[in-house]
Amino acid sequence: MTFQNTREFAKQLDAQDALNHYQNEFIFPKVNDKRVIYFTGNSLGLQPKNTKAYVDEVMNDWAELAVEGHFYAQKPWWDYQERFAEPLSKIVGALPSEVTVMNTLTVNLHLLMVSFYQPKGKRYKIICEEKAFPSDQYMFQSQVHFHGYKPEDAIVEIKRREGEHNIRLEDVLAKIEEVGDELALVLIGGVNYYTGQVFDIKTITAAGQKAGAKVGWDLAHAAGNIKLELHDWNVDFAAWCSYKYMNSGPGNASGIFVHEKHHNDPDLPRFAGWWGHNKERRFKMEPNFDPVHGAGGWQISNLPVLSLAPYLASVEMFAEVGMDALIAKRDHITSYLEFILHEIDKEVKGNFEIITPSNPKERASQLSVFLHGEGRSLFDYLMKNGVITDWREPNVIRLAPVPLYCSYEDMYDFGQILKKGILGK
Ligand SMILES: Cc1ncc(COP(=O)(O)O)c(C=O)c1O
Numbered sequence: 001m002t003f004q005n006t007r008e009f010a011k012q013l014d015a016q017d018a019l020n021h022y023q024n025e026f027i028f029p030k031v032n033d034k035r036v037i038y039f040t041g042n043s044l045g046l047q048p049k050n051t052k053a054y055v056d057e058v059m060n061d062w063a064e065l066a067v068e069g070h071f072y073a074q075k076p077w078w079d080y081q082e083r084f085a086e087p088l089s090k091i092v093g094a095l096p097s098e099v100t101v102m103n104t105l106t107v108n109l110h111l112l113m114v115s116f117y118q119p120k121g122k123r124y125k126i127i128c129e130e131k132a133f134p135s136d137q138y139m140f141q142s143q144v145h146f147h148g149y150k151p152e153d154a155i156v157e158i159k160r161r162e163g164e165h166n167i168r169l170e171d172v173l174a175k176i177e178e179v180g181d182e183l184a185l186v187l188i189g190g191v192n193y194y195t196g197q198v199f200d201i202k203t204i205t206a207a208g209q210k211a212g213a214k215v216g217w218d219l220a221h222a223a224g225n226i227k228l229e230l231h232d233w234n235v236d237f238a239a240w241c242s243y244k245y246m247n248s249g250p251g252n253a254s255g256i257f258v259h260e261k262h263h264n265d266p267d268l269p270r271f272a273g274w275w276g277h278n279k280e281r282r283f284k285m286e287p288n289f290d291p292v293h294g295a296g297g298w299q300i301s302n303l304p305v306l307s308l309a310p311y312l313a314s315v316e317m318f319a320e321v322g323m324d325a326l327i328a329k330r331d332h333i334t335s336y337l338e339f340i341l342h343e344i345d346k347e348v349k350g351n352f353e354i355i356t357p358s359n360p361k362e363r364a365s366q367l368s369v370f371l372h373g374e375g376r377s378l379f380d381y382l383m384k385n386g387v388i389t390d391w392r393e394p395n396v397i398r399l400a401p402v403p404l405y406c407s408y409e410d411m412y413d414f415g416q417i418l419k420k421g422i423l424g425k
């Protein structure tokens with residue numbers, strides 16, 4: 001399709017967009033009395049309007065039933081997490097028994113590393129991506145320390161080539177082969193938080209496992225954003241947060257995936273707690289741990305139901321929309337945003353450099369743009385004019401045109417505001 005940088009054209013795309021009405025299901029902050037253009041759903045998704053009802057329900061049940069709510073709430077709290085299995089498994093391409101929700105992302109990755117990072121003899125190294133999200137870097141360092149290794153020896157980063165912004169698949173595969181029988185674990189962000197690069201999860205997983213390692217994924221920027229087939233891709237484990245593309249609210253519950261093939265492994269160590277204990281006998285207060293079959297066996301504490309309620313609202317919306325429809329719009333609106341950026345770049349004689357891969361297969365709902373020659377004042381101008389973006393030093397803006405609530409007209413308007421911000425200086 002040939003795009004045009006006009007409001008009429010953008011409106012026409014909105015009129016043809018089957019997901020357009022979903023923007024009405026969300027609450028937008030306002031700037032100058034106008035709803036903002038929201039590009040930071042990759043950091044914190046907007047609040048869906050129906051979320052409050054899910055939270056209020058728990059608050060009301062707590063008020064009216066108190067402790068009895070564990071068993072008699074409208075959605076009883078003691079097995080609240082089971083409501084996620086069906087819809088969430090569809091979102092990440094898993095069997096219902098392979099997913100559950102609990103804790104928060106870094107905590108869950110640590111817990112999963114207890115099970116899947118078991119260095120032994122010469123096999124103790126972890127492969128990760130260069131400049132992984134800092135929390136992951138701290139996690140790797142503390143995990144290898146915990147096992148008595150030195151980070152500079154045990155952590156192997158896959159580097160970008162000189163002058164390139166993204167990591168090449170061939171370099172990932174070569175590094176896996178090079179580390180070979182010293183490799184214990186590959187753990188990479190499925191979508192890089194900074195560049196928006198999407199990794200080939202299937203191919204990397206197979207290569208890591210061929211080398212004899214376990215392969216896990218941090219899906220913070222992937223869940224609810226890209227098509228995942230975690231079961232079929234034979235991924236060992238994964239975890240994600242729910243507050244980005246899945247709109248569950250600040251710091252709310254994380255999801256985990258543990259492949260079915262590990263559900264019956266008696267030798268897997270794990271940190272246990274009573275919520276991972278056999279469901280039928282959980283309240284018999286038995287002394288010996290008998291894990292729930294499946295990902296639920298990694299649960300530890302009783303559930304933070306108020307943190308799960310908004311996530312449940314979100315998961316149900318995703319089930320209604322379906323990942324395929326979401327992804328079709330995602331690719332189209334991201335291409336339109338890319339087009340708008342190129343057009344404005346020409347008009348202002350700028351020097352924008354999109355560092356996200358241009359190949360639609362290697363990107364999802366994010367364009368990271370180097371605004372060479374521009375500074376923080378441009379970011380401030382955008383914010384003051386109702387465009388919420390994310391600024392990373394030195395001058396990269398990350399733009400996530402989230403398909404559930406961003407419109408094509410938003411992309412056009414953004415272009416006009418960006419142009420004014422640059423030319424009006
Ligand atoms: C790739 C990635 N990993 C980990 C985190 C940290 O997650 P949390 O603070 O929920 O543990 C984030 C974002 O905050 C992230 O983008």
Ligand SMILES: Nc1ccccc1C(=O)C[C@H](N)C(=O)O
Nearest residue numbers: 042043044133193194220243251
């Ligand atoms: N949870 C947060 C709390 C405070 C500030 C940022 C975050 C983020 O999630 C950042 C996000 N991981 C990112 O890719 O920038």
